[in-house]
Amino acid sequence: MIPLYDDNPTKRSPVVTVGVIAACVAVFLYQLTMGPQAYNYFVHWFGVIPGMVTGAVSSYIPQYESPIPASLTLVTSLFLHGGILHLAGNMLFLWIFGNNIEDALGPVRFIAFYVLAGVAAALAHILQAPASEVPMIGASGAVSGVLGAYLLLYPKAQVGVLVPLGFILTVVRLPAVVVLLIWFGFQFLSNAFNGGAEGGGVAYMAHIAGFFAGMALSLIFKPTGIPFFGDGRR
Numbered sequence: 001m002i003p004l005y006d007d008n009p010t011k012r013s014p015v016v017t018v019g020v021i022a023a024c025v026a027v028f029l030y031q032l033t034m035g036p037q038a039y040n041y042f043v044h045w046f047g048v049i050p051g052m053v054t055g056a057v058s059s060y061i062p063q064y065e066s067p068i069p070a071s072l073t074l075v076t077s078l079f080l081h082g083g084i085l086h087l088a089g090n091m092l093f094l095w096i097f098g099n100n101i102e103d104a105l106g107p108v109r110f111i112a113f114y115v116l117a118g119v120a121a122a123l124a125h126i127l128q129a130p131a132s133e134v135p136m137i138g139a140s141g142a143v144s145g146v147l148g149a150y151l152l153l154y155p156k157a158q159v160g161v162l163v164p165l166g167f168i169l170t171v172v173r174l175p176a177v178v179v180l181l182i183w184f185g186f187q188f189l190s191n192a193f194n195g196g197a198e199g200g201g202v203a204y205m206a207h208i209a210g211f212f213a214g215m216a217l218s219l220i221f222k223p224t225g226i227p228f229f230g231d232g233r234r
Contacts, residue, residue: 003096003179004171007158008231014099016107020114021091024139027079028087046076047135048122056131078118080137090139096159097150098143101218104153109221117145117213124209136203141210144187148214151180153222156231184211 031039045066051057052070068076081087102110121141150157155177163172191204222228 001179001182002162003093003159004162005160006096006100006154006176007160007173008100008154008176010099010103012103014102016110016114017094017098017102020098020139021094024079024081024087024091028081028084031080043080043082043135043137046073046080047137048073048077048126049135050126050129050132052133053126054130057133074119074122075115077122077135077137078115078139078142081139082137086138090143094139094143094146098146100154100157101146101149104149104223104226105218105221106223109223113149113214113217113221114142114145116217117148117210118142120213121145121206121210125203125206128205136206138203140203141206144207144210145214145217147180147183148211149218150176150214152215152218152228153226154230155180156229158231184208187211 031042034042045068049057049070052066053073066073081090098110098114101113105113118139118141121144122136125136125141155175157176158173159176159179160171160173161179162169187204187207190202191208194202194204
């Protein structure tokens, strides 16, 4: 089930959402210009390595010596992606749901919201695997935060999703609460049955934590004039 659009108009242009998407695409295109060795260095420099953040790993392998403190990778990792499908999936969800959260919070609050949700997601992954030396990259944790906020703010909004019915693909409209809870259920079950941290190469705990962080942060950042549990129509 892949979301394609939502029936939820906005009042202002999503400049931050578009900017984040542009930045992620630009970084990915830069990654494509690298050879395998340079790419490996880049991911180790700017991805989150839990063991480096916690101190469980005493030092980098010499060639991976990072130009930035390990703590900053909690933010830089949000702009790196491991492949075109990884990038496309995150940016699709961000484009569909992020513009409405930016519209509700305002651009400045949305920037803080997005970064904090991403950091919270990364910290949850670190808590689950504090000694891991495997870098985690991607905007998934921050985007999960957007989904959590959307669930509270616009659960009744209609979302068009692509659904396979046998060999036929069809688009159906479902309430956002249904789409987002199905998505969350998949993350929860995948985390439980794929060995936790980085099960199958995916940091599912970061997705789960980002989702809850987004819900909590929406309580903090939401302006008083924006109601919860709406349908998004104006």
